[in-house]
Amino acid sequence: MNPLRKLASQTAVYGLSSIIGRFLNYLLVPLYTYTFPAREYGIVSELYAYAGFFAVLLVFGLETGYFRFSNREELRSDTVYSTALAFLILANLAFVSGILIFLEPLAALLRYSEHPEYLVWFGAILALDSIAALPFARLRAENRAWRFAGIKLIEIVLAIGLNLFFLVYCKKAAEVWPNSPIARLYDPAIGVGYIFLANLAASAFKLLLLLPQLKALRYGLDFRLLKRLLAYSLPMVIIGFAGMVNEMLDRAILKFLLPYDPATNLRMLGIYGACYKLSILMTLFIQAFRYAGEPFFFSYAGRADAKHTYAVVMNYFVIFCVFIFLVVTLYIDLFQYFIGAEYREGLHVVPILLLANLFLGIYVNLSIWYKLTDRTLMGAWVSLIGAALTIGLNIWWIPILGYVGSAWATLACYAMMTIISYALGQYYYPVPYPVGKVAGYLLIGLLLYAGHKDLVESCGWTSWIVGSACLGFYVLIVALVDIRPLLRRRQPA
Numbered sequence: 001m002n003p004l005r006k007l008a009s010q011t012a013v014y015g016l017s018s019i020i021g022r023f024l025n026y027l028l029v030p031l032y033t034y035t036f037p038a039r040e041y042g043i044v045s046e047l048y049a050y051a052g053f054f055a056v057l058l059v060f061g062l063e064t065g066y067f068r069f070s071n072r073e074e075l076r077s078d079t080v081y082s083t084a085l086a087f088l089i090l091a092n093l094a095f096v097s098g099i100l101i102f103l104e105p106l107a108a109l110l111r112y113s114e115h116p117e118y119l120v121w122f123g124a125i126l127a128l129d130s131i132a133a134l135p136f137a138r139l140r141a142e143n144r145a146w147r148f149a150g151i152k153l154i155e156i157v158l159a160i161g162l163n164l165f166f167l168v169y170c171k172k173a174a175e176v177w178p179n180s181p182i183a184r185l186y187d188p189a190i191g192v193g194y195i196f197l198a199n200l201a202a203s204a205f206k207l208l209l210l211l212p213q214l215k216a217l218r219y220g221l222d223f224r225l226l227k228r229l230l231a232y233s234l235p236m237v238i239i240g241f242a243g244m245v246n247e248m249l250d251r252a253i254l255k256f257l258l259p260y261d262p263a264t265n266l267r268m269l270g271i272y273g274a275c276y277k278l279s280i281l282m283t284l285f286i287q288a289f290r291y292a293g294e295p296f297f298f299s300y301a302g303r304a305d306a307k308h309t310y311a312v313v314m315n316y317f318v319i320f321c322v323f324i325f326l327v328v329t330l331y332i333d334l335f336q337y338f339i340g341a342e343y344r345e346g347l348h349v350v351p352i353l354l355l356a357n358l359f360l361g362i363y364v365n366l367s368i369w370y371k372l373t374d375r376t377l378m379g380a381w382v383s384l385i386g387a388a389l390t391i392g393l394n395i396w397w398i399p400i401l402g403y404v405g406s407a408w409a410t411l412a413c414y415a416m417m418t419i420i421s422y423a424l425g426q427y428y429y430p431v432p433y434p435v436g437k438v439a440g441y442l443l444i445g446l447l448l449y450a451g452h453k454d455l456v457e458s459c460g461w462t463s464w465i466v467g468s469a470c471l472g473f474y475v476l477i478v479a480l481v482d483i484r485p486l487l488r489r490r491q492p493a
Contacts, residue, residue, distance in 0.1 A: 022027025038270030045273025242383030250406030330467030369425035
């Protein structure tokens with residue numbers, strides 16, 4: 001199969017689980033935002049922000065390390081996998097034990113003394129998901145995309161079902177039939193904790209489905225190999241952690257930096273967190289691409305046309321990301337109904353966050369230079385520069401601009417990381433990326449968004465009609481510039 005077709009088909013399969021599954025999960029956002037006030041939803045946004053950091057720390061970069069070492073001829077793939085998996089299990093058991101031991105001071109520090117159980121549930125979720133990360137990586141390495149997608153979908157469907165069971169069925173039973181057995185399962189004091197319980201149950205069931213991949217533990221733990229794995233992979237933790245700083249820090253610190261009272265700060269956090277969800281389509285595509293792209297980049301690196309192929313991949317990646325940007329921003333009047341009315345005052349941050357995530361996707365493409373040249377430590381420095389910029393700008397802008405400052409800080413960070421990574425990549429692993437075309441598509445997307453906004457606000461034109469015209473114009477440009485020449489080259493002489 002043509003390598004680009006293979007990458008596209010696997011991206012589609014991974015995207016099937018990500019986009020369909022997480023879109024279904026995304027449909028829970030209306031449930032949350034129509035059920036809980038913004039102040040309570042702020043708790044969900046904050047804790048999931050913390051979870052993002054620990055999800056990186058507790059995997060130790062071993063997914064990428066496994067891909068790198070399992071492709072080396074002198075090493076047995078099963079031994080590499082079992083060594084990494086055994087270490088992950090031991091490390092995550094230690095993590096959960098630490099939470100249980102220091103639960104009270106930890107809950108007091110995070111201002112959750114009334115609900116310390118939230119932290120226990122989150123610790124268990126993080127441990128289960130971190131252990132599952134390597135079996136999923138093995139499925140990716142074996143090109144078993146459909147099994148990967150199936151398990152992901154089952155997990156998400158179960159989580160959705162349990163959310164609906166607790167927050168709709170049990171809650172309704174408690175109101176209408178207070179003495180029924182179902183009603184006893186609902187305690188209003190738990191509140192948003194039911195979201196966490198549903199996630200915990202789904203994560204546990206997912207690990208059960210991955211038991212066939214856990215049987216490889218029989219190959220044991222090679223300590224010498226583990227040292228080599230960690231030497232390669234730990235810089236990826238720095239990269240991933242810095243990435244989480246860029247992606248999640250705003251929601252983790254907003255309640256501490258916003259210049260209002262604690263209740264208002266949590267409300268603002270809830271609004272920002274809900275509006276962040278509206279950029280989910282971009283995030284889902286980038287995640288699906290990353291699942292398929294990472295093993296593809298490694299396996300294709302030895303080909304003579306590898307660099308040309310990477311350049312082509314970048315071009316079509318940006319084309320599709322700009323399309324997503326336009327779909328969401330041009331039809332924001334429709335997308336806004338996915339969140340409750342109280343949350344819609346923050347819609348103006350959505351275009352900023354979409355553009356930020358677009359630059360993140362470009363950076364993901366560019367990151368092959370340090371992975372393929374084993375310069376992961378240099379990649380870590382790029383991420384650390386981005387993290388430092390994120391921290392500084394959030395501290396500076398949040399007290400002045402509120403959560404809008406967080407959105408601009410995210411965009412500034414990813415744009416800067418993209419520029420630095422491109423410059424370093426052209427020195428250490430030069431790829432002939434079509435910079436002019438990529439910049440052109442970005443500029444066209446921004447001009448169409450600005451033109452649509454001006455025509456709707458200043459001239460009073462119908463939003464969806466203008467949006468459809470703008471989107472059609474973009475598709476026409478793509479067809480003329482990229483699709484038509486591609487079809488001509490494929491025609492027989």
